[in-house]
Amino acid sequence: MAGRRTITIIGGGVIGLTAAYTLVREGHEITLIERGEDIGQEASFANGGQLSYRYVSPLADAGVTRDALGWLLRPHSPIALRLRADPGQWRWLLAFLLACNRRTNRENAAILLDLALSGQTELQVWRNAGLEDFLWRRPGKLVLYRTASIFRKAARSITDPARQRALSPTECVAVEPAFAGLQPRLAGGLFSPEDEVGDCFLFCKALRKALAAQPGFRLVRGTAGLTPGMGGRCTVSVDGQPFETDLVILAAGLASRALGRPLGLDLPLYGLKGYSLTTRPQPGILPSVSVTDYDNRVVYAGLGDRLRVAAMVDIGTEETTPDPRRLADLRALVAATLPGALGQGEDAPWAGLRPATPTGVPIIARTRYDNLLLNVGHGALGFTLSVGSALRLKEIVAGADDRAIG
Ligand SMILES: Cc1cc2nc3c(=O)[nH]c(=O)nc-3n(C[C@H](O)[C@H](O)[C@H](O)COP(=O)(O)OP(=O)(O)OC[C@H]3O[C@@H](n4cnc5c(N)ncnc54)[C@H](O)[C@@H]3O)c2cc1C
Structure with missing residues (x-):
């Protein structure tokens, strides 16, 4: 450790909390600033619950532009695009298109896999140290494909x-019998037995509890702001009042974009809206394994006695009110795939904004301000990448590894 430092982290989502837990255990004095009534109420609240360490390939890939046209023309499509008179949206989309090639996808997938797997190992250490009560399981993850050509391509990848294998439709159903009704429509599946699930909000709560037990930690409720300061540093404020700190880490999810603006930082973040439902399925329907229905881009995770279903990528609306038509689309996709999943009540519709970079790679880096670091842009994989990102941040804080990500 390069000396004990006072560090302020802006944002009490899964990214800020995992960073706080990692750094306080290094001996630093941590203040976490959260503007909400509680931690974990934004993108980290009711996400898909997937710790899908081995499925981290970015959305931007060769052929995505061609496939996207098909998606956008399909009624009730899980992907929707509304173009806006918003230069930020156009810049993001252009950068996304530039990243849609095989080489960039492979390079970025390797970065994400490295982050993900380092995080999986570390989470085990945290669990052994007593971090629990977030419905964590390691049931493995099964990705189901209905289209033969897409399945073959996935199998080749x-x-x-030793850790991922291609399965026939019969083998898929043997691994997860809840999806037996889908067997005639399946081309095959990919199974990763070591992938995990958990409830991201409960994980945030478990981290808050563990942090509260650390003498070097405090949680401050308030709205943080950043402005340029003297000597190449930036200045932090909380509810308009100056706030002293050695180092500040911006981890405020999508809001980081607006927080960076007064500093002249143009963070390439865009909110990709997604939805989830939390149901009590009919008996025998709750999948044990975590499942992705690839063709519909719907993920299913059993969390305790509940089923969490998450899906939809809506580009062009950055507000979080669930749209009743999109919820109806999601319920129709689930009912056609896993009848009985919506059966026994509770539905708890939720919408959130994935804080996405065009490349899918988060930004974990120093900035031109000596006292400001970034840990933002975790998109569709923030839960999966949170612990690995915190480890990388720790290296940067310690000066042990200054290689930026993103
Ligand atoms: C539908 C959906 C399904 C998903 N499924 C999965 C999944 O299965 N697996 C997975 O790995 N990932 C998943 N994700 C992605 C994951 O949820 C996000 O990447 C992750 O939650 C982002 O965490 P964050 O901490 O960066 O942002 P957030 O959780 O949004 O946290 C940011 C925090 O900063 C606070 N804040 C903002 N501005 C300020 C300010 N000025 N001052 C103080 N505090 C501030 C906010 O109040 C908030 O609490 C999903 C996302 C969605 C929307």
Whole structure:
């Protein structure tokens, strides 16, 4: 450790909390600033619950532009695009299109896999140290494909056959019998037995509890702001009052974009809206394994006695009110895939904004301000990448590794 420092983290979502937990355990004095009534109420609240360490390939890939046209023309499509008179949206989309090639996808997927797997190992250490009560399980993850050509391409992409294998439709149903009704429509599946699930909000709560037990930690409720200061540093304020700190880490999810603006930082973040439902399925329907229905881009995770279903990528609306038509689309996709999933009540519709970079790679880096670091842009994988990102941040804080990500 390069000396004990007072560090302020802006944002009490899964990214800010994992960073706080990592850094306080290094001996630093941590203040976490959260503007909400509680931690974990924004993108980290009711996400898909997938710790899908081996499925981290970015959305931007070769062929995505062609496939996207098909998605956008399909009624009730899980992907929707509304173009706006918003230069930020156009810049983001252009950068996304530029990242849609095989080489960039492979390079970025390797960065994400590295972050993900380092985080999986560390989470085990945290769990052994007593971090619990977030419905964590390691049931493995099964990605189901209905289209033969897409399944074959996915099967060819397996790089670690010891940890990921291609399955026939019969084998898929043997791994997860809840999806037996889908068997005639399946081309095959990819199974990663070591992938995990958990409830992201409960994980945030578990971290808050563990942090509260650390003498070097405090949680401050208030709205943080950043402005340029003297000597190449930035200045932090909380509810308009100056706030002294050695180092500040911006981890405010999508709001980081607006927080960076007064500093002249143009963070390439865009909110990709998604939805989830939390149901009590009919008996025998709750999947044990975490499942992705690839063709519909719907994920299913059993969290305790509940089923969390998450889906939809809506580009062009950055507000979080659930749209009743999109919820109806999601319920229709689920009912056609896993009848009985919506059966026994509770539905708890939720919408959130994935704080996405065009490349899918988060930004974990120093800035031109000596006292400001970034940990933002975790998109669709923030839960999965949170612990690995915190480890990388720790290296940067310690000066042990200054290689930026993103
Ligand atoms: C539908 C959906 C499904 C998903 N499924 C998965 C999944 O299965 N697996 C996975 O790995 N990821 C998933 N994700 C992605 C994941 O949820 C996000 O990447 C992650 O939650 C982002 O965390 P964050 O901490 O960066 O942002 P947030 O959770 O949004 O936290 C940011 C925090 O900063 C606070 N804040 C903002 N501005 C200020 C300010 N000025 N001062 C103080 N505080 C401030 C906010 O109040 C908020 O609490 C999903 C996302 C969605 C929307």
